[in-house]
Amino acid sequence: MADSSDSVSIDMESISLGGKEYLVKTHHGTVLVAVFGDQDKPALITYPDLALNQASSLLLHNFCIYHISPPGHEFGAPPICPDGFMPSVDDLADQIVEVLNFFGLGAVMCMGVTAGAYILTLFAMKYRQRVLGLILISPLCRAPSWTEWLLNK
Secondary structure, eight states, X not given: OXXXXXXXXXXXXXXXXXXXXXXXXXXXXXXXXXXXXXXXXXXXXXXXXXXXXXXXXXXXXXXXXXXXXXXXXXXXXXXXXXXXXXXXHHHHHHHHHHHHHHHTOOSEEEEEETHHHHHHHHHHHHOGGGEEEEEEESOOOSOXXXXXXXXXX
């Protein structure tokens, strides 16, 4: 058990990362996009894993970061209603091209973690001309095999 000197509690909602937030309306719903850095620098698109947001993406020095938060993942978002519209993973991938168009971006670098890596992979497969490169961290493209499951036990 860690004592209080081993950890620091941070209220992420009170941290200002100096970015600007945009609500981008797409054909599949509205998404929050947080933009960090100089927009004259190369664009890096990030897409998080479930339950994460832009506070986990701090690559501010060499890129202008456009962090796309999937519906319901922005700070202070209301709970997602199970009876409401739920976009498919293909819908989420299609939202990305609309975000790029909104900001007048051409081809971009993309970085995603787990579910975000999967969404960006779908995006890259559908819109190859809009992707300079992918940085995928622990992408979930299929269920783990028995071997992977046993190794994790």
